[in-house]
Amino acid sequence: MATFLHRLGRLSFRRRRLVALLWAVALAVCALAAAKAPTAPEDAFSMPGTESQKAFDLLDRRFPGGNADAADARIVFVAPEGQKITAGPNRAAVKRVVADVADGPQVRTVLDPFALAGAVSENGTTAYATVAFTAVPAELTDAATDALRDAAEAGQRAGLTVEMGGTALAPESELGGATEVIGLVAAAVVLLVTFGSLVAAGLPLLTAVVGVGIGAASIVAVGMSTTTVTLALMLGIAVGIDYALFIVSRYRTERAEGHTAEEAAARATGTAGSAVVFAGLTVVIALAGLSVVGIPILTKMGVAAASTVVVAVLVALTLLPALLGFFPRAVLPRAARKERPGGGEHHGGEHHGGERPSRKRPRADRPALGVRWARAVVRRPLAVLVLAVLGLGLISLPALDLRLGMPGDEAQPTSTTQRRAYDALADGFGPGFNGPLTVVVDAKGAADPKAAADRAGKRLAATGGVTAVTPAAFNEAGDTAVLTVVPATGPSSGATAELVHDIRGTARGLAADTGATMLVTGTTAVNIDLAQKVNESLPAYLALVVGLAFLLLMLVFRSLLVPLKAALGFLLSVAAAFGTIVATFQWGWFADVLGIEQTGPVVSLMPIFLIGVVFGLAMDYEVFLVTRMREAYVHGERPGAAVVTGFRHSARVVGAAAVIMIAVFAGFVGMTDPMIKMVGVGLAAAVFFDAFVVRMTLVPAVLALLGDRAWSLPGWLARVLPEVDVEGEALNRPAPERQPAPEPVRV
Known part of the structure; x- marks a missing residue:
């Protein structure tokens, strides 16, 4: 060598x-x-062999036309202190923001909080609107994100506290x-x-x-x-x-x-x-x-x-x-x-470039620090x-x-709108609202898909650590349902990880009773x-x-x-x-x-x-x-x-x-x-x-x-x-x- x-x-x-x-x-x-x-597209994150990845793959097959990787945003509205977000002027301000966002570029849908069950907190002070875009986060244009921010600023000028989170506003590396x-x-x-x-x-x-x-x-x-x-x-x-x-x-x-x-x-x-x-x-x-x-x-x-x-x-x-x-x-x-160049050299008398190597000179100073340390x-x-x-x-x-986990918006500085939106949702809807679980019920092998999905919803609601379960939403073929489960604890909590494992344990009983399989996915489950x-x-x-x-x-x-x-x-x-x-x-x-x-x-x-x-x-x-x-x-x-x-x-x-x-x-x-x-x-x-x-x-x-x-x-x-x-x-x-x-x- x-x-x-x-x-x-x-x-x-x-x-x-x-x-x-x-x-x-x-x-x-x-x-x-x-x-x-x-320009190469950003690599899609995948984990072959995991349940969360199997669920994502199933959603892609059973819900054609959807884009699970598309950017999304969540606009959080908080009423002024002592007021309700449902009060007339505040409701009107929220609707104007939602309408402005809907007119923005690359926006697919915006869900009005007053037309969506559970989008207004029980105390009536907080509401949120969900925005779905047509492009993945890396392909969102500045015009799309600027329109989102401009609409939020309009709501703030109306007296509301408006904060935003989601992948559309993810901080750049x-x-x-x-x-x-x-x-x-x-x-x-x-x-x-x-x-x-x-x-x-x-x-x-x-x-x-x-x-x-x-x-x-x-x-x-x-x-x-x-x-x-x-x-x-x-x-x-x-x-x-x-x-x-x-x-x-x-x-x-x-x-x-x-x-x-x-x-x-x-x-x-x-x-x-x-x-x-x-x-x-x-x-x-x-x-x-x-x-x-x-x-x-x-x-x-x-x-x-x-x-x-x-x-x-x-x-x-x-x-x-x-x-x-x-x-x-x-x-x-x-x-x-x-030293003056020139003169001869040893080692075969090699002499290139008209120069002479340096000669060793005796040194009377003390040894270098590394030598003293090695001797010690x-x-x-x-x-x-x-x-x-x-x-x-x-x-x-x-x-x-x-x-181990994947810190989300809760780890962002409080100076960012993502962190403030996270805190506002946790205050208004509970800490688990920021880390919902997506449960996919594959009822293709069930005799009665709707009954299987209903039973899955009841089992999920009865699971300890679950605060809410949304009704099942079926695909066009009627053989696959999606339910959203809101945990009682935050997305990075160890209790949430235990809940995911508990739900997956429940899935085995559902398969035995109905012939339907149940998979847990979503950002929180992927991180787990x-x-x-x-x-x-x-x-x-x-x-x-x-x-x-x-x-x-x-x-x-x-x-x-x-x-x-x-x-x-x-x-x-x-x-x-x-x-x-x-x-x-x-x-x-x-x-x-x-x-x-x-x-x-x-x-x-x-x-x-x-x-x-x-x-x-x-x-x-x-x-x-x-x-x-x-x-x-x-x-x-x-x-x-x-x-x-x-x-x-x-x-x-x-x-x-x-x-x-x-x-x-x-x-x-x-x-x-x-x-x-x-x-x-x-x-x-x-x-x-x-x-x-x-x-x-x-x-x-x-x-x-x-x-x-x-x-x-x-x-x-x-x-x-x-x-x-x-x-x-x-x-x-x-x-x-x-x-x-x-x-x-x-x-």
């Missing part, structure tokens, strides 16, 4: 103009293809724009401080932008929706910067040891580049493993992001060495850049190990109370099924990604204990991240500081998403940090000294990479969308715990305790496993194919 990548790095350095041109052409072609590609810019600025600052060179700081940013640009443009060009681009952008920037950061750092180290620019670039690609390949493979494993969950949109996001990671690896292995050929001295530290850990490994594990375990305790599906998939997903990564790391480090330690450390950091999320978003710790308006369940997809992203980044840090330790050990250093040497070469760079990622993810905390805020807190916490507590504390402590055993492998297994030589040992052995080639003739 190292030898092949060494040749690739040398070739890219020498043919830098051609390599740079090819990548520029690839970026231009992908961008042009993306620009010409038709904030994953984009300023957040990525802030992340890139933070990355630039950290890189500049780390390298002390504008060019050295700029190259990782440039290669990351090229890689993510090609990856994202390719995703759009092949017809995937913009939803799938989100994860690809986030991870593409993250790994693109990380991979280039480690290769540039290794290049500077090789130059300091006296190698020419060309040989240093080739060696950096052969050694750090080998680590990039295996780190990238672990990320691809984690992303491809998302298909285990069985949610198509999640599978698409994983495949799209994995392809972007592959592009980032290829960019780091080819374009980066080519760019180093354009700026061989500009990426070096300031002291090295001040190696001196007291057991105490450090116990303290770190106890600390992470304590932070993980809240995770035992993890509840999603949480259950994720819970059931988590063990399989963890086993897959951790198991495959264990095999991959065993191949890289030729050890059983190092991969085991890496996997257990990852589980500790993820558990601590879950504990942080639960304490913050469920229990409300530091809620005011973070601007969290309402506590509630953790977003259902958050565990899978967090595990996939953090696993990839964690294995990046593991491979880059431990590879340098193994390299020192293979070259003859004792285990404790090898740990310190690994920190001397990698700790600063790994720390910088982690700080960049924390800064990028922390940028999401300032967003108003509660889901995005949760993503920011969870990922920032996970990267912090994994990089600084697990990789930089637990790893050296465990390796110091294990000693030589950490790098041992049973003889039979050592003979079976192929030698991949990530440390670049082959680069230090004379070989005919590695003799310096003559300088190519320039024309």
Whole structure:
């Protein structure tokens, strides 16, 4: 591996103009293809195999012409204090608003609250009108939403409180724009401080932008929706910067040891580049493993992001060495850049570009912080190990109370009309009114469909936790009925989830009595099924990604204990991240500081998403940090000294990479969308715990305790496993194919 990548790095350095041109052409072609590609429709959310999805599919077949995905809105009217919404002037104002909305573009129907049973609260102060549109939310025009808002403002001018909710007014995603810019600025600052060179700081940013640009443009060009681009952008920037950061750092180290620019670039690609390949493979494993969950949109996001990671690896292995050929001295530290170019060099007398490498200079200053920390850990490994594990375990305790769900309008800030509409409906009709359940009765096999639907309604009304059941509405064929059930509790309440399971239990009795089947669906039921599906998939997903990564790391480090330690450390950091999320978003710790308006369940997809992203980044840090330790050990250093040497070469760079990622993810905390805020807190916490507590504390402590055993492998297994030589040992052995080639003739 190292030898092949060494040749690739040398070739890219020498043919830098051609390599740079090819990548520029690839970026231009992908961008042009993306620009010409038709706008892809947003991916419809589906969960094959769940009852809620079966009910949706049944509705599509039995109620042709309907559009379950079409946008909707709910306009809530509240009378002035001390008045009734049914009073003459207030009733007239409501009817004017309803008429104005009905005349708006893309509106299919508007249900007048005074003509609809149950649309006025029992105390007469609150009413609501339901608006159905002809288009899905993503295809609603500004004119349609503006007309809705204008009508509401007319009602407010008449003295009513008018608020609106529904999918038509769903807040736009904030994953984009300023957040990525802030992340890139933070990355630039950290890189500049780390390298002390504008060019050295700029190259990782440039290669990351090229890689993510090609990856994202390719995703759009092949017809995937913009939803799938989100994860690809986030991870593409993250790994693109990380991979280039480690290769540039290794290049500077090789130059300091006296190698020419060309040989240093080739060696950096052969050694750090080998680590990039295996780190990238672990990320691809984690992303491809998302298909285990069985949610198509999640599978698409994983495949799209994995392809972007592959592009980032290829960019780091080819374009980066080519760019180093354009700026061989500009990426070096300031002291090295001040040396006079010219003169000879060793390692075969290679001399390209009329320059001389920097020479090592004795330093009288104290060791770097990373070295001092590694020495301290190696001196007291057991105490450090116990303290770190106890600390992470304590932070993980809240995770035992993890509840999954999909926060709705109740989690929005009180400054939004969606949240105020939610509160007004809860006050006027009860908390369960915001999360009604749709019950579909398939009476095709029943002798008397109407009688079966009536019996279903009576069974539902008698179920504990149900406050209201609407009359059955049949399709034209008369074989399928739809009933709406209003729970007594809110949509994110655990009692509502229990109610859904109770109703599904009742369905078995209905089938036995009448031959009709009953299915529960609706947004609330979908969210409950999603949480259950994720819970059931988590063990399989963890086993897959951790198991495959264990095999991959065993191949890289030729050890059983190092991969085991890496996997257990990852589980500790993820558990601590879950504990942080639960304490913050469920229990409300530091809620005011973070601007969290309402506590509630953790977003259902958050565990899978967090595990996939953090696993990839964690294995990046593991491979880059431990590879340098193994390299020192293979070259003859004792285990404790090898740990310190690994920190001397990698700790600063790994720390910088982690700080960049924390800064990028922390940028999401300032967003108003509660889901995005949760993503920011969870990922920032996970990267912090994994990089600084697990990789930089637990790893050296465990390796110091294990000693030589950490790098041992049973003889039979050592003979079976192929030698991949990530440390670049082959680069230090004379070989005919590695003799310096003559300088190519320039024309």
